[in-house]
Amino acid sequence: MSSPSIVWFRDDLRLADHPALRAAIDRGEPVVGLYVLDEESEGIRPLGGAARWWLHHSLASLADDLRARGSHLVLRRGAAASVVRSLVDDTGAGAVYWNRRYGGPERAIDTALKDGLRSDGVEVESFAANVLFEPWTVKTGSGTPFSVFTPFWNAARNLPAPREPLPRPREIPGLRSAPAGDDLDDWELLPTRPDWAGGLRERWQPGEAAARARLREFLDHDLGSYDAARDEPSAGATSLLSPRLRWGELSPHTVWHAGVETGGGTGAHATSASRFLSELGWREFAWHTLYHFPDLATKNWRKGFDAFPWPALDPAHLTAWEKGETGVPMVDAGMRELWHTGYMHNRVRMVTASFLTKNLLIDWRLGEQWFWDTLVDADGASNAFNWQWVAGSGADASPYFRIFNPERQAEKFDPKGLYIGQWAPDSAGREPIVDLAATRKAALQAYEAVKRAR
Numbered sequence: 001m002s003s004p005s006i007v008w009f010r011d012d013l014r015l016a017d018h019p020a021l022r023a024a025i026d027r028g029e030p031v032v033g034l035y036v037l038d039e040e041s042e043g044i045r046p047l048g049g050a051a052r053w054w055l056h057h058s059l060a061s062l063a064d065d066l067r068a069r070g071s072h073l074v075l076r077r078g079a080a081a082s083v084v085r086s087l088v089d090d091t092g093a094g095a096v097y098w099n100r101r102y103g104g105p106e107r108a109i110d111t112a113l114k115d116g117l118r119s120d121g122v123e124v125e126s127f128a129a130n131v132l133f134e135p136w137t138v139k140t141g142s143g144t145p146f147s148v149f150t151p152f153w154n155a156a157r158n159l160p161a162p163r164e165p166l167p168r169p170r171e172i173p174g175l176r177s178a179p180a181g182d183d184l185d186d187w188e189l190l191p192t193r194p195d196w197a198g199g200l201r202e203r204w205q206p207g208e209a210a211a212r213a214r215l216r217e218f219l220d221h222d223l224g225s226y227d228a229a230r231d232e233p234s235a236g237a238t239s240l241l242s243p244r245l246r247w248g249e250l251s252p253h254t255v256w257h258a259g260v261e262t263g264g265g266t267g268a269h270a271t272s273a274s275r276f277l278s279e280l281g282w283r284e285f286a287w288h289t290l291y292h293f294p295d296l297a298t299k300n301w302r303k304g305f306d307a308f309p310w311p312a313l314d315p316a317h318l319t320a321w322e323k324g325e326t327g328v329p330m331v332d333a334g335m336r337e338l339w340h341t342g343y344m345h346n347r348v349r350m351v352t353a354s355f356l357t358k359n360l361l362i363d364w365r366l367g368e369q370w371f372w373d374t375l376v377d378a379d380g381a382s383n384a385f386n387w388q389w390v391a392g393s394g395a396d397a398s399p400y401f402r403i404f405n406p407e408r409q410a411e412k413f414d415p416k417g418l419y420i421g422q423w424a425p426d427s428a429g430r431e432p433i434v435d436l437a438a439t440r441k442a443a444l445q446a447y448e449a450v451k452r453a454r
């Protein structure tokens, strides 16, 4: 009788550079892949609509890849701990392997499950694979977590370099017949009525093979102009790797080493490569912050910001922002790009988030939730981290209260109006729903309460 190894896939929907999968293959018994759609465990945040769309396609691709190499992906739905246990019972598995996750509720589930399975005699091992630096290894001189990016990243860079990525396995021995599982279509991850995913289908191809192709294309063709053009939303100069990293179709190690190798030498290419690698550093910093502050999506990271006097919500303003009908062209263009494609350029994310929190004085949590529902790259760390950074409640070195002026941002980063022309050509001649100068002043006044609370 064989005693299979279960590989529990989570935010790592790939075969290459997958240490848990590698360990399972090395154990020499049949390998069973598992993905659990967990909408029941305490504290697990339900996925947003755009994320569900991506997940569906990425799982389909992973299942094909596993099948082509001799194994299976079993899909089951329910509270993760009991689903994993029941698959262990069904298959007589002797080992369960996974790559680590860093959110608070996720860690609680994984730790309890590891202890429980081990005490039943099942081998359980977890691996570092989804961040370059384990969040607890980057510490200040006094052993505390970092609260500012630059010293965080300097300290991380002084640690041993990220390991080389593991090769993609050619063969993965599986059980002769797959254990029972759900049909992916029955999970209803895709929208039906209405089907709003047309723009997502046009823009994206989820799955590991497409992710690797995009990485190569970006490094071979676009990297040289990254540093100069990365802030221009119409330039198409950024990597578009965020959903691929979010879903783990690429590991950060793979991206890191590919970037280091391509960016050698001097000149624009090298400057761009080092800028690109430091953007990966922001992703690391977001996970570091979430690990040490698990309530990042719900509570102000900066305690003093609890004193910020948010006025009563004007639901019409929130709806105008969500739909890209504010009459502020840069904001409307961004919000429509988001709705149509499940993505928004980083510069415009900052402008739209600033407009919501500073000009409309709407709590950052409502914006975070909208992005959570509409972004294909929405993740537990980066989304909340960046919302708090823009709102002023987050981990930011800046001593002042940052307010982006959407008109000046458009002049600077979309000088020919190409981005606005693509997404919100009708917005330019319209009256904004609020007066930008007056609302800016009101935001600064509201911030006085935070200063007093310090």
Ligand SMILES: Cc1cc2nc3c(=O)[nH]c(=O)nc-3n(C[C@H](O)[C@H](O)[C@H](O)COP(=O)(O)OP(=O)(O)OC[C@H]3O[C@@H](n4cnc5c(N)ncnc54)[C@H](O)[C@@H]3O)c2cc1C
Pocket (backbone or CB within 6 Å): 230, 238, 239, 240, 241, 242, 243, 245, 246, 276, 279, 280, 281, 282, 283, 284, 286, 344, 345, 346, 347, 349, 350, 353, 371, 375, 377, 378, 379, 382, 383, 384, 386, 387, 390
């Ligand atoms: C309000 C707001 C919300 C955001 N929500 C998310 C989110 O849910 N998920 C997400 O991945 N990014 C988020 N970002 C960060 C950033 O906008 C995206 O990572 C970036 O636009 C993705 O495009 P790209 O892959 O072409 O980026 P590139 O410029 O090519 O950067 C390469 C990679 O670095 C990482 N990265 C770059 N900037 C950041 C950043 N500021 N914070 C964390 N990682 C970064 C991403 O993994 C990205 O794929 C948010 C930013 C803001 C201002």
